[in-house]
Amino acid sequence: MILVIDNYDSFTYNLVQYLGELGEKLVVYRNDRITVEEIRKMAPSAIVISPGPGKPADAGITPEVIKAFSGSIPILGVCLGHQAIGEVFGGRVVPARRLMHGKTSEIYHDGRGIFRGVQNPFTATRYHSLAVDRDALPSCLEVSAWTRDGEIMGLRHREYPVEGVQFHPESVLTESGKEILKNFLRLTAGTGSGRYLKHARKEGRGMQLTSVIEKVVNRYHLSEEEAEEAMGAIMSGEATPAQIASLLTALRLKGETVEEITGFARAMRARARRITPRFNHLIDTCGTGGDQKSTFNISTTAAFVVAGAGLPVAKHGNRSVSSKCGSADVLEALGVKVDIAPEQAERCLEQTGICFLFAPVFHEAMKHAVGPRREIGIRTVFNILGPLTNPAGAQIQLLGVYDPNLTGVIARVLRRLGSSRAMVVHGEDGLDEITHTGRTRISELVDGEIRSYEVAPEDLGLKRGRLEDITGNTAEENARITLDVLNGRPGPCRDVVLMNAGAALLVGGKVDSLKDGVRLAAEVIDSGAALRKLRELIDFTGRCA
Numbered sequence: 308m309i310l311v312i313d314n315y316d317s318f319t320y321n322l323v324q325y326l327g328e329l330g331e332k333l334v335v336y337r338n339d340r341i342t343v344e345e346i347r348k349m350a351p352s353a354i355v356i357s358p359g360p361g362k363p364a365d366a367g368i369t370p371e372v373i374k375a376f377s378g379s380i381p382i383l384g385v386c387l388g389h390q391a392i393g394e395v396f397g398g399r400v401v402p403a404r405r406l407m408h409g410k411t412s413e414i415y416h417d418g419r420g421i422f423r424g425v426q427n428p429f430t431a432t433r434y435h436s437l438a439v440d441r442d443a444l445p446s447c448l449e450v451s452a453w454t455r456d457g458e459i460m461g462l463r464h465r466e467y468p469v470e471g472v473q474f475h476p477e478s479v480l481t482e483s484g485k486e487i488l489k490n491f492l493r494l495t496a497g498t499g500s501g502r503y504l505k506h507a508r509k510e511g512r513g514m515q516l517t518s519v520i521e522k523v524v525n526r527y528h529l530s531e532e533e534a535e536e537a538m539g540a541i542m543s544g545e546a547t548p549a550q551i552a553s554l555l556t557a558l559r560l561k562g563e564t565v566e567e568i569t570g571f572a573r574a575m576r577a578r579a580r581r582i583t584p585r586f587n588h589l590i591d592t593c594g595t596g597g598d599q600k601s602t603f604n605i606s607t608t609a610a611f612v613v614a615g616a617g618l619p620v621a622k623h624g625n626r627s628v629s630s631k632c633g634s635a636d637v638l639e640a641l642g643v644k645v646d647i648a649p650e651q652a653e654r655c656l657e658q659t660g661i662c663f664l665f666a667p668v669f670h671e672a673m674k675h676a677v678g679p680r681r682e683i684g685i686r687t688v689f690n691i692l693g694p695l696t697n698p699a700g701a702q703i704q705l706l707g708v709y710d711p712n713l714t715g716v717i718a719r720v721l722r723r724l725g726s727s728r729a730m731v732v733h734g735e736d737g738l739d740e741i742t743h744t745g746r747t748r749i750s751e752l753v754d755g756e757i758r759s760y761e762v763a764p765e766d767l768g769l770k771r772g773r774l775e776d777i778t779g780n781t782a783e784e785n786a787r788i789t790l791d792v793l794n795g796r797p798g799p800c801r802d803v804v805l806m807n808a809g810a811a812l813l814v815g816g817k818v819d820s821l822k823d824g825v826r827l828a829a830e831v832i833d834s835g836a837a838l839r840k841l842r843e844l845i846d847f848t849g850r851c852a
Contacts, residue, residue: 308331308332308333308334308349308351308352309326309331309332309333309334309351309352309353309354309355309492310333310334310335310336310346310349310351310353310354310355311323311326311333311334311335311336311354311355311356311357312336312337312338312341312354312355312356312357312368312369312372312388313335313336313337313338313357313359314337314338314356314357314358314359314360314366314367314369314387314388315337315338315359315360316357316358316359316360316387318357318358318385318386318434318475318477318478319335319357319358321475321477321478322355322357322358322385322476322477323335324477325476325477325484325485325488326355326488326492328485329485329488329489329492331492334349334351337367338359338366338367338368338369339367339368341368342368343368343371343372343375346372346375346376347375351380352380352381352495353380353381353382353383353491353492353495354372354376354380354381354382354383355382355383355384355385355388355491356369356372356373356382356383356384356385356387356388356391356392357385357386357387357388358385358386358387358388358434358475359386359387359388360387361387362387362390362400362437363387363390363391363394363395363400364394366387366388366391369387369388369391370391370394370395373391373392373395373469374395377395377464377467377468377469378466378467380468381468381469381491381494381495382467382468382469382470383421383470383471383472383488383491384469384470384471384472385471385472385475385476385477386434386435386472386473386474386475388471389439389461389462389471389472389473390435390437390438390439390471390473391471392448392462392464392469392471393439393444393448393459393462393471394439396445396447396448396464397445397447398439398440398443398444398445398448399439399440399443400437400438400439400440401437401438401439401440402436402437402438403435403436403437403438403458404438404456404457404458405456405458406436407433407434407435407436408434408435408436409432409434410432410433410434411430411431411432411433411480411481412430412431412433412454412455413428413429413430413431413454413455414428414429414430414431414452414453414454414460414461414474415427415428415452415453415454415455415460415530415532415533416428416429416451416452416453416460416461417450417451417452417532417533417536418518418536419451419463419536420451420463420470420490420494421451421461421470421472421487421488421490421491421494422451422452422461422487422490423490424486424490425483425486425487425490426482426483427518429481429482429483430480430481430482431460431474431475431476431478431480431481431482431484432474432475432478432480432481433473433474433475434475435473438458438459438473439459439462439473441457441458441459444459446465447464447465447466448462448463448464448465449462449463449464449465450462450532451463451470451532452472452473452474453530453532457530458473459473460472460473460474461473468494468495470491472487476488516537516540516545516546516550516554517550519533519536519537519554520550520553520554520557523554523557523558523561524553524557526561528561528564528566528567529564529566529567529570530566530570531566531567531569531570531573532570533570534566534567534568534569534570534571534574535570535571535573535574536570536574537554537570537571537574538570538571538574538575539574539577539578541554541675541676542574542575542578542672542673542675543672543675544672544675546675548678548679548682551675551676551679552679552682552683555676555679555680555683555687555688555689556683556685556687558687558688559685559686559687559688563688563691563716564716565716565719565720565723567688568688568691568692568695568716568717568720569720569723569724571688571692572692572695572696572720572724573724575670575672575673575692575695575696576696576724578670578672579669579670579696579698580649580668580669580670580671580698581649581669581698581699581700582621582649582650582652582653582656582664582698582699583653583699583700584619584621584653584656584657584699585657586619586656586657588618588619588703588815588816589619589620589621589699589700589701589702589703590613590618590619590620590621590701590703590704590705590811590814590815591620591621591622591623591694591697591699591701591703591704591705591706592606592607592609592610592613592620592622592704592705592807592808592811593606593622593623593624593634593693593694593697593704593705593706593707594606594694594706594707594708594739594740595686595690595691595693595694595706595707595708595709595713595739596633596686596690596693596709596739599709599737600736600737600738600774600778601778601779601780602738602740602774602777602778602779602803603632603637603777603778603779603784603785603788603789603800604632604633604634604637604779604785604789605738605740605777605803605804605807606634606705606707606740606807607622607624607634607637607638607789608788608789608792608793608804609705609804609807609808609811609828610622610661610811611661611789611793611837611838611840611841611844612793612804612805612808612828612831612832612837613808613811613812613815613828614659614660614661614837614840615831615832615834615836615837615838615839615840616808616812616817616827616828616831616836617660617817618660618811618812618815618817619656619660619661620660620661620662621656621662621664621697621698621699621701622634622661622662622663622664623664623666623669623693623694623696623697623698623699623701624638624663624664624665624666624693625665625666625667625693632779632780632781632782632785634663635663635665635666636782636785637782637785637786637789638663639782640782640783640785640786641786641789641790641841641845642845642849643663643841643844643845643848644848644849644851645663645665645848646665646667646668647665647668647848647851648668648851649668649669649698651848651851652664652668653699654847655844655847655848655851656699658847659840659843659844659847660840660843661840661843661844662699662844663844663848664697664698664699666693669698670696670698673689676689686709690709691708691713691717694706695717695720695721695724702725702726702727702728703726703727703728703729703814703815704721704726704729704730704814705729705730705732705807705810705811705814706721706729706730706731706732707731707732707733707738707739707740707741708731708732708733708739709733709737709739710733711733711735711748713731713733714731714732714733714748714749714750714759715731715750715757715759717731717750718731718750718751718752718757718759719757721752722752722755722757726752728752728753728754728814728815728816729751729752729814730749730750730751730752730810730811730813730814731749731750731751731752732747732748732749732810733747733748734746734747734748735747735748736774738774740803740807741762741803741806741807741810742774742803742806743764743769743770743771743772743777743799743802743803743806744771744772744773744774745763745771746761746762746763747761747762747763747806748761749761749762749810751814762821764802764806766821766822767805767806767809767821767822767825768822768825768826769802769805769806769825770802772799772802772803773799776798776799776800777799777800777803788800789841792804792832793832793837793838793841794838795832795833801832804828804832805825805828805829805832806821806825808824808825808828808831809821809822809823809824809825809826809827809828810824811824812824812827812828
């Protein structure tokens with residue numbers, strides 16, 4: 308038996324008619340004519356909350372019903388019922404971007420739960436002046452449907468069997484409306500809440516990924532929600548190696564957008580093991596790799612200089628995938644144990660001011676993409692994603708990219724992901740670092756604003772050099788170069804580290820200009836503080852079982 312809560316709205320009649328046509332036994336109560344205890348005794352198999360006038364606070368018992376039964380009885384909220392779901396779980400209901408009174412628009416969706424097998428997009432009737440605020444959406448809710456301009460049209464609870472739709476599935480002008488209601492009833496029939504959630508999360512993902520690949524192959528951009536869903540399928544092992552390789556290659560050929568990269572990063576962040584160090588001011592120095600320049604590990608070396616200046620560094624990295632020597636490879640050659648447990652990494656950071664966060668330890672779900680990445684052998688969106696998914700939640704970043712067109716893109720992604728301050732850099736010689744051979748393009752994020760500019764070595768009191776002077780090779784050779792720099796040896800390798808460490812010190816608030824950052828970085832190296840940080844990291848990790 309299905310309980311329908313009527314919020315004093317004529318649309319309730321249409322909703323009841325559709326549900327009745329689907330063969331369900333229905334009981335309808337207005338929102339001030341029944342109590343939570345009476346509903347508990349009634350023991351309905353599902354609850355449908357109707358549209359209605361006003362705000363969720365005006366909807367009588369509706370918020371109480373959602374609070375009382377969301378963990379045990381499947382709930383579908385329509386229009387006002389949908390808004391009540393958003394508000395009950397900590398969201399905010401605000402004026403909609405556009406008044407939609409009896410108008411239709413295209414609705415996009417994730418292909419799961421109540422949207423399984425539904426045309427994408429489909430046309431639906433909307434009748435609302437309020438909407439759930441996307442910018443204040445609580446983490447327990449995920450967006451399941453949306454409009455082209457980003458208005459939330461569907462919500463799904465991540466743990467409870469609760470779904471909401473802002474549009475009207477009961478309207479004759481809503482394509483697939485009855486199919487959506489049928490999906491809800493099918494998912495609730497003979498199931499407990501846990502089984503509903505399992506079905507709602509996993510049904511349709513394979514089909515959805517295939518449609519995502521086709522969309523990208525045809526050079527259409529994905530929405531942030533589509534990208535997050537696609538990465539979720541990859542991370543959960545539901546995508547085949549062929550699907551993963553196809554999607555990565557198609558994205559590389561099309562070019563990734565801000566929305567796509569943001570969605571991918573959110574999916575990876577949600578599945579990562581995390582640490583929560585006591586530092587509020589935490590930085591990561593990381594490059595995307597993929598520049599094919601075979602330099603020594605500049606950002607890894609710079610990390611010790613930054614930590615030596617007193618700025619805590621949560622260095623996130625991996626072994627080589629598209630280069631000769633990754634950060635994990637050079638650190639191992641230096642004597643650092645890289646694969647320590649998350650709780651050990653957290654203690655290391657708090658005790659020494661620096662730690663290495665080995666990607667396979669923190670991103671176990673990434674194992675599903677390792678094979679396809681290695682086999683296709685090209686740089687992919689995963690090169691970009693590594694620096695965006697720091698397990699310590701570092702909100703300050705110096706991030707190098709392999710393409711000059713990505714500096715502004717990644718700065719905007721970081722802003723969407725909540726970074727407080729960041730600098731995204733690309734050298735004109737192709738380096739995913741600040742280069743000493745010529746000019747470097749920089750997109751800097753400060754207080755929500757992004758500005759782009761260029762800098763050259765001579766602007767910072769340094770001489771230009773040659774790319775071949777900072778070339779590395781094996782992990783052992785790169786480790787030797789790092790030790791030379793940290794021991795104070797002058798030359799091009801030191802200069803390029805000074806520039807990158809100086810930029811990190813500027814982003815981290817230790818200095819007021821890049822030139823001052825270079826000066827402080829030199830003092831840290833010459834004092835031996837940077838080398839001490841390396842030794843402290845080696846000593847701490849060496850004691851980890």
